[in-house]
Each structure stands twice: as C-alpha cells, then as structure tokens.
Amino acid sequence: MKRNVLIIGAGGVAQVVAHKCAQNNDVLGDIHIASRTLFKCEAILDSVREKSALKLADGVLQAHRIDAMDSAAVARLIRDTGAGIVINVGSPFVNMTVLDACIETGAAYIDTAIHEEPDKICETPPWYANHEWKKRDICAERGVTAILGAGFDPGVVNAFARFAVDEFMDEVKSIDIVDVNAGSHGHYFATNFDPEINFREFTGTVYTWQGGKWQENRMFEVGRDWDLPVVGTRRAYLCGHDEIHSLAARYPDADVRFWMGFGDHYINVFTVLNNLGLLSEHPVTTAEGLEVVPLKVVKAVLPDPASLAPGYTGKTCIGDLVKGVKDGREVEVFVYNVADHEEAYAEIGSQGISFTAGVPAVAAALLIAEGPWDAKEMKNVEDLDPKPFFTVLDRIGLPTRVRDEQGDRAWNE
Template sequence: MKKNVLIIGAGGVGHVVAHKCAQNNDVLGDIHIASRTLEKCTEIVASVMEKKSLKTEGKVEAHALDAMDVEATKALIQKTGAQIVINVGSAFVNMSVLSACIATGAAYIDTAIHEDPLKICETPPWYANYEWKRREECEKAGVTAILGAGFDPGVVNAYARLAKDDYFDRIDSIDIIDVNAGDHGRYFATNFDPEINFREFTGQVWSWQNGEWTSNKMFEIRKDWDLPVVGTRPTYMTGHDEIHSLSQNLGVPDVRFWMGFGERYITVFTVLKNLGLLSEQPVKTAEGQEVVPLKVVKAVLPDPSSLAPDYKGKTCIGDVVKGVKDGKEREVFIYNVADHEEAYGEVGSQGISYTAGVPAAAAAILIAKGDWDIKKMANVEELAPRPFLDLLNRIGLPTRIKDADGDRLLTFES
C-alpha cells in the first residue's frame, strides 16, 4: 500500500486536492504541498487546519519547488517519502514531474495534457506528442502513471468507459458537455489558469468524426443543450484533452467536446485575440522591454482562486452517449451537477476547481489501496470505472444518469 502524497501546484485545484487528501489521510498518510511560491502552499496548509479537514493526526507541510527542475523534484520526493505525486501545476511541467516520478518510483497523477509553452494545438492525438512516448519507460520502471484524472479529462472518460461496459453493445457517438452556469460577479475572469485557458481556444478545434480528425475554427459550431438543473445552454465545439485518448482507446467513430460560453466571454476573447494579446510569442515594448502578451493578460486578470467567495450557481458536466443495446437504438446522459457555494462551504473553493481536484484525490486513494496501482501508464478510460465513480459518489461528486427510464443517481458496488 502506497503512502504519503506530494501535491505539486498551489492554485485552486491544488487547494481542493489538499483538502480531499487531508479528509482521507488515514489512507494517504502525510500530505506535502509544493509550488514556486511558498506562501501559496502555506495558505493551503492554514486552510486545511482551519477547516479541520484532517481525518486523523498527520503532517501537512508546505515546500518551495521549481517543478521544471527534475533533480529538485526528485530530491523533494525522496525527502518527503512521497509514494504518490499529484501534479496539478501548470501543464508545462508534466514531463519534468513525470521524469522525477520514473526516477524515484513514485506514482504519478495529472489532470491535463502536457503542453510545450512555445507550441499551441499540436498535431493530434495530443497525448501521442509527449505522454504516450513514455509508456514503455513507465512500464519498465514499474511506475503507475494515471493521465488526465480531473473531471474533463478524467471523470468523463470513466463515464464513457461505464457506458461501453454497461449500457451499450455498440457506441456510435460520445458528446462531452461542460457547462458552468455559475456567476462570480466579476466583469471577466477565467475559472482556472488564464494562460492555459486561453491557449486551449486559440488554435484549431480538433474533433474525432467519422473515425478521423476533423478541424474547425473556435466558436464556429454552436449547439444548444437542454440539461438537468442548469436548463438550456449554448455550447461550442472545442478541442479538448479527452477526445485524444477516447478516440484511440474506445473505438468510437464520433467523439466531440462542447464547452458552454456566454456572449461576454466570446466578445472579450475575440477582442484580445484580434489585438494579438493572446499570443505566447514575446514582443518588445517601445521601451525595449520584452514581454509575452498572454502572460501580461494573465497578470491583470483575477486569480481564479479569488473568485470562490462570491461564486453562486451550478455546473453540469457529462457525456451524451448514443449507440445500440440489444438491437435497439439508445441514448444516455451520464453526468454530475456541482454547486459553487457548497464547494466553498466545504473546502473554500469554487466549483470548477472542486470538480477537477476531487477526482485527482480519488485517483490517489485508489492507487494507495491498490485498485489503480497498475505499474504502467494509462488514461482513465483504460481503468475500471466503478471503483472510481463509487468513491466519487462518497466524497463529493455523485454520478447521475438520464435516459428513457428517467433521471436518477447511479450507485456502484464497492
């Protein structure tokens, strides 16, 4: 059984992961939080103590770390005795952290695909550009590496696998829908790292249709969905991490991702992009100072974690799956609804961070107990979904299903 967790990243998601690991420290052991900015880590430690999140007596410690430095990350893993590393830092550090885990034997978990800061929207499938190249390395070292274990990617991958296992003989399409119907009261802000958020939407929109990669422009294809709790919401087809693994692992001809956007977001995003302010390439000011426009935009926007106290409303994220069962056409919507105010009340975070952080902690618990300690690299849909979804039901993210039989909570055998 693996013990002791090192959480890399002290943003909103790291905050949630720390609280959820603390609530399960009887399984996970000591908890360590590391980031470039030590102050952010100490604030999370203070929050864990203030909310009395620790289930049993144990350590919760803060550390300064440049996670791009493989040797420093290896040294911290060894110093803390961490056998599980949860990487919720910038997507730019994935390969460095993975290298440290392979070298030390620690299990690795992340919640988003690796990105090269100088490249946007690389050739699909994106996982093949970095992560999947290291499969053999992980297996040879006997290192468990669970990729994309947030909500999307992550839980939605488990929903897709559950649909394949339990509800269909043949799946024809998977449409992943992510709608945030919450309101934080700010004129404009992003719910997670602005740099990563904007990069996600400045390139081509890659989807998997008719068994091949299809390219569109951002905000080119709109679809309105009538969803439980949040009602009818406009969404736009968007490129996203989970398309790139689901398309290769589940043999489904159509896999698409739909993100909800309000008109204000689209307007501000379009203006920033047209002005060149979302560029990741450095420019020189009239004074001769070199700056990266995208980093400047990030610097002037609110820190996503600061949105939590005023956030109200709910999220609805899930998979619309269509196909055939017992010779008849079938459609199901497997989903979760999360509440921003409830998330803040429990762990001091907004709902977007909550939905991303809880699954990462759940993955760590499953590795610690052995269920997911597979000694190789895998995306979530390659793993047994029931233990994961059962655990999520119990720690804050219940799964529901809407189909011809109605709308109900799904329960799973432990």
C-alpha cells in the same frame, strides 16, 4: 499500499486536492505541497488547518519550495518526503519533468491535464502521443503507475464514457462531452483556471474525431443548445480538448466531441483580446524596449481564479451523451454530475470549477493507495474500471448520475 502524498502546484485546484487529501489522511498519510511560491503552499495548508480538515489530527502537513521544471529537484523532494503518490496540479508545462521524477523514484504519478510546451499551442493530434504516451513503455518496465488526466474533463468524463459503453451498449456510435458552468462570479471578466492555460485552449485549431478521422474547426464556429439536468438549456460550442485524444484511440469507430458552454459576453471579450494579438504566446517589444509576452500580460491583469470563490453562485453540469446500439436497437444515455459553487466554498473555500477538477485526482490517489488503480503502468482514466472511481467520488463529493429512457437516477441504482 502507497502512502504519503506530494502535491505539485499551489493554485485553486491544489487547494481542493490538499483539503481532500487531509480528509483522507488515514489512507494517504503525510501530505506535502510544493510550488515555486512557498507562501501560497503555506496559505493552502493554513486553510486546511482552519477547516480542521485532517481526519487524523496529528497528521503531517508540510510546504516546500520547488521548481517543478527541474526533474532532479522533484525527484529529491519525492525521496526526502517519502512520497508514494505525486498529484501534479501545477502548470501543464511541468508534466513531463514531474513524470520523469516519478519514473526515477518509483512514485505513482497523477495529473489532471495534458502536457503542453510553452512555445507551442495546439499540437498535431493525438496530443497524448506527442509527450506522455512516449513514456508508456518505461512506466511498464519499471512498474510505475501513471494515471493521466484524472481531473474532471479530462478524467471523470472519460470514466463516464467507459461506463456508458460497458453498461448500456454493444456498439458505441458517438460520445459528446458537454461542460456547462451555469454559475456567476460577479466579475466583468475572468477565467476559472489559469488564464494563460485557459486561453491557450481556445486560440488554436478545434480538433474533433469524426468519421474515423481528425476534423478541424475554428473556435466558436460550431455551437448548439443542450437541454441539461438542473441548469436547463444552455448554448455550448465545439472545442478541442484533452480527452478527445485518448477516447478516440479507445473508440476509433465512434465520433468523439467536446462542447463547452460560453455566454455572449465571454465570446465578445475573448474575440477582442484575440484580434488585438493580446492572447499570443510570442514575445513582443514595447516602445520602451521591454520584451513581454502578451498572453502573460493579460494573465497578470485578470483576477486570480482562486480569488473568485467567495460570492460565486450557481451550479455546473458536466456529462457525456453517449449513443450506440444495444441488442440491435439504438440507445442513448447521459452520464453526468452537477456541482454547486456555494457548497464547494462552504466546505473548502474553493469555487466549483476547481472543486470538480481536484476531487477526482484525490479519488484516483485513494484508488492507487488501496490497490484497485495501482496499475504499475501508464493508463488514461478510460483504461481503468470506472465503478470503484464512482464509488469514491460519491463519498467525497462528486456523485454520478444517469439519465436515459428509464429516467434520472444514481449510477448504481
């Protein structure tokens, strides 16, 4: 059993991860959190203490300052803390340096999003093959468990797809992942994740896997209305996203698409910012001779996503509509979760988007610590048995449901 957890990052998702690790420290042991900004780490641990979240009250909570781009420094911290599991919820720019540190030390690695290079947006697909999958062989050689994309999307939605195909189909035809946030944060404009990372998702080519090949579209070019549980009918748009790139490899004969909900106001503001060049990752020089990156300036003036939690109302609905064939008959099933912003804030002081991203990473850590997901090699979530994952998620706050011609029910009914 692997014990002791090192959390990399100190944003809204890291807060969720810290709280949920604390609630399960009888299994996960000492809890350490590290980022470039020590005071943010300490504030997260203070929030854990204020909520009396530690299951074992005498458990270790410790903050550290680290530059996660320095792989050797991360490896030293892993050794110094005795961490057996590293949960990387820092910037996607640090994925590979943190992964390399885990490979060096033998610690298990978990992340929630694909690696990105700061100077590149929307690399050629399949994205995982550009960076993470190049380390599969060495992970297997050294027996290092690395679970990629263990957030919600990517992550839980990958497990939804695997479950739907395994349980309900002989052949899968299409996987449509739908992510709708029907909540309201009360600000004129804000992003639910790091604005820099959020905008980078939407300024590049929209890649989807259709007809056995990669298809290219523009952001907001293709939209449709979805009738979803709890949140009702919502407009969502075809987007490029991490999970398409691994699911397409596992299910090459199926169409794999990702849809995200946006309101007209978000689209209008995004379009203006983009058309003005304010979402560019390339430096510009001001009249005063200052070199700035427009995207980083926009990030600096927008609300910190972690600050949105108080007063955030409404719910999210994220799920997979999977279509296929069973016993010669066409079937479809929607596997999904609904999360509540106010409930997330009441429990751990976060908004629902951070909650849905952070809880699955802790579920993955528990499954590594207890054995079922301690694969001793690199895996995407759909490569692993989804049922233990759903069982833990049910227990720690993200229950899975199924809607099909038989009705709407819990996944294990």
